[in-house]
Amino acid sequence: MSEEPSKERIEIEVPSKALYVQHAHCPKGCDLMEPGVKIGGYPSVRVRLRHRGKEGFIYLDPRYGSFENISEIDVPDGEVVEFFCPHCGASLKDEHARCKVCSAPMFALSLPRGGIIEGCLRKGCFEHVLRIVSGEELLSRLFESDTLSSYL
Numbered sequence: 001m002s003e004e005p006s007k008e009r010i011e012i013e014v015p016s017k018a019l020y021v022q023h024a025h026c027p028k029g030c031d032l033m034e035p036g037v038k039i040g041g042y043p044s045v046r047v048r049l050r051h052r053g054k055e056g057f058i059y060l061d062p063r064y065g066s067f068e069n070i071s072e073i074d075v076p077d078g079e080v081v082e083f084f085c086p087h088c089g090a091s092l093k094d095e096h097a098r099c100k101v102c103s104a105p106m107f108a109l110s111l112p113r114g115g116i117i118e119g120c121l122r123k124g125c126f127e128h129v130l131r132i133v134s135g136e137e138l139l140s141r142l143f144e145s146d147t148l149s150s151y152l
């Protein structure tokens with residue numbers, strides 16, 4: 001193999017519910033964790049949801065691959081919503097990503113150490129993608145779950 005750049009973008013698959021998000025931020029750095037609302041025993045990720053002119057909070061299940069979200073707005077399955085940071089109002093939509101399952105836009109949450117976690121914005125579509133940008137040295141150890149959970 002030829003010399004690779006020192007950073008590369010990878011996608012990894014992890015077992016459902018084995019990992020949970022502990023430090024999610026908006027693109028501008030606001031903390032999105034909500035210890036006051038727990039899902040499955042873990043602090044949820046609070047974002048502002050907009051759907052057909054209505055707005056409210058949605059508390060996202062922090063467990064990777066789990067979707068027991070709590071929404072203030074009742075959204076029918078199949079509808080596409082928008083997510084915003086509840087603190088600074090930044091859009092959480094990832095302009096470069098489309099859901100591989102249903103082709104709807106994706107939202108992205110920023111994680112410590114350069115990772116992002118993406119999810120589909122279509123209600124009822126259960127697609128999550130975890131992307132971690134990392135140096136080569138870390139890549140070699142990434143598949144040990146102890147190391148992986150430190151990215152979340």
Ligand SMILES: [Zn+2]
Nearest residue numbers: 026030085088
């Ligand atoms: Zn923000």
Ligand SMILES: [Zn+2]
Nearest residue numbers: 099102120125
């Ligand atoms: Zn989808």
